[in-house]
Amino acid sequence: xxxxxxxxxxxxxxxxxxxxxxxxxxxxxxxxxxxxxxxxxxxxxxxxxxxxxxxxxxxxxxxxxxxxxxxxxxxxxxxxxxxxxxxxxxxxxxxxxxxxxxxxxxxxxxxxxxxxxxxxxxxx
Amino acid sequence: xxxxxxxxxxxxxxxxxxxxxxxxxxxxxxxxxxxxxxxxxxxxxxxxxxxxxxxxxxxxxxxxxxxxxxxxxxxxxxxxxxxxxxxxxxxxxxxxxxxxxxxxxxxxxxxxxxxxxxxxxxxx
DNA sequence: AATAAAAATGATAGCTATTATCAAGAGGTA
DNA sequence: TACCTCTTGATAATAGCTATCATTTTTATT
Numbered sequence: 001x002x003x004x005x006x007x008x009x010x011x012x013x014x015x016x017x018x019x020x021x022x023x024x025x026x027x028x029x030x031x032x033x034x035x036x037x038x039x040x041x042x043x044x045x046x047x048x049x050x051x052x053x054x055x056x057x058x059x060x061x062x063x064x065x066x067x068x069x070x071x072x073x074x075x076x077x078x079x080x081x082x083x084x085x086x087x088x089x090x091x092x093x094x095x096x097x098x099x100x101x102x103x104x105x106x107x108x109x110x111x112x113x114x115x116x117x118x119x120x121x122x123x124x
Numbered sequence: 125x126x127x128x129x130x131x132x133x134x135x136x137x138x139x140x141x142x143x144x145x146x147x148x149x150x151x152x153x154x155x156x157x158x159x160x161x162x163x164x165x166x167x168x169x170x171x172x173x174x175x176x177x178x179x180x181x182x183x184x185x186x187x188x189x190x191x192x193x194x195x196x197x198x199x200x201x202x203x204x205x206x207x208x209x210x211x212x213x214x215x216x217x218x219x220x221x222x223x224x225x226x227x228x229x230x231x232x233x234x235x236x237x238x239x240x241x242x243x244x245x246x247x248x
Numbered sequence: 249a250a251t252a253a254a255a256a257t258g259a260t261a262g263c264t265a266t267t268a269t270c271a272a273g274a275g276g277t278a
Numbered sequence: 279t280a281c282c283t284c285t286t287g288a289t290a291a292t293a294g295c296t297a298t299c300a301t302t303t304t305t306a307t308t
Contacts, residue, residue, distance in 0.1 A: 006275070007285065026266080041287040046266065048285095063187045066265065066295090080229055089229075104243030105204055105213075111237045119228030129255050129304060150295080165258040170295065172256090190266085190294070 009037055010048040017058050017072030023079070023088035025067040061088060062111070079111075082118035089118060133161055134172040141182050141196030147203070147212035149191040185212060186235070203235075206242035213242060 013029055024032070030045045049070055052058045061069040061079055065086045078091040091114055137153055148156070154169040173194055176182045185193040185203055189210045202215040215238055 009286080039287075041289095043267085043288080044286055050267095063265095068265085080231070083232075091229075104246065105215075105238075106241040106246045107204070107238045108207075108240040110239065113235045113237075114229075114231045115234065116232040117230040122228065122230045131256060131304090133257085163258075165260095167259080167296085168257060174296095187294095192294085 007048070009033070009040060009044060010051065012036060013045065013048050014052055014057055014072070017052075017070060020072065021090065023061050023069040023071050025069055027067065029070070062113070064088065076109075078114065080114040080116070080118070082121055083115055084117050084121035087118050087120070131172070133157070133164060133168060134175065136160060137169065137172050138176055138181055138196070141176075141194060144196065145214065147185050147193040147195050149193055151191065153194070186237070188212065200233075202238065204238040204240070204242070206245055207239055208241050208245035211242050211244070 012033060016029065016032060017024070022028075026042070026045050026049055029049065030040065030042050033040045033045065049058070053060055053070070056074065057072075059071045059074050061071050063069075064081050069088050073090070080089040080091040081087075082089070091112075136157060140153065140156060141148070146152070150166070150169050150173055153173065154164065154166050157164050157169065173182070177184055177194070180198065181196075183195045183198050185195050187193075188205050193212050197214070204213040204215040205211075206213070215236075
């Protein structure tokens with residue numbers, strides 16, 4: 001399942017996700033690949049995003065406004081979602097770690113989201 | 125937009141969501157209403173869930189496994205999502221409050237999620 | 249009660265992000 | 279070359295959800 005073969009397109013998608021801080025959607029990645037690969041298909045983008053996520057090279061931030069957003073930064077960090085423009089920003093502090101053994105729950109990771117208005121949207 | 129009229133179905137949906145701790149999906153609410161209202165439509169469930177959420181009487185927990193999950197408990201609390209069976213549990217501690225003024229972001233609320241395996245799924 | 253206005257409903261069609269399918273293509277290996 | 283596996287583009291299909299609309303129910307007013 002792990003990406004074993006060479007795939008210039010998958011490499012380019014990964015590289016783009018590492019460069020960018022916008023937590024793009026599949027559609028956005030697709031659009032931003034068209035300059036380099038004019039004939040790339042949306043299916044290829046979805047497939048490669050899924051493979052990269054399975055390989056642990058990227059993360060899925062979550063679904064906002066009906067679209068899944070991806071992150072090339074796999075480190076533990078919180079996210080801020082602007083409810084006005086839909087932008088997703090990194091938010092410094094890592095989510096709190098929970099003691100794994102409580103009540104029989106095996107906690108593997110956590111995600112912390114802040115919601116509100118980003119500087120652009122509240123005119124600051 | 126706020127629910128002004130009496131609607132036995134909307135009332136029943138709200139009552140069910142207050143009783144239950146399973147954070148049900150629209151589909152589940154629909155199914156669980158069919159005994160009391162055999163002719164209820166899925167559209168009615170979606171419409172009433174949206175109205176109840178807009179009125180602040182219920183909350184949307186998030187989208188997991190492609191389905192939006194709802195919560196009749198509108199108090200601030202974290203959630204645990206079982207990645208094996210999809211169950212959503214309340215998780216006692218409230219999410220940390222973030223200082224609202226940082227860097228021009230207006231933070232209105234936060235959501236904290238834990239992911240892992242629930243007691244049923246890890247055999248405890 | 250009678251009537252009119254507003255809201256709610258069931259049925260159904262439509263939308264959209266995502267996934268599955270499949271034949272053709274590219275790259276590696278012997 | 280032949281063979282194998284992975285990848286790709288095109289396209290069809292899926293699923294959760296939303297919009298539409300004619301009919302019914304509820305509320306307000308007289």
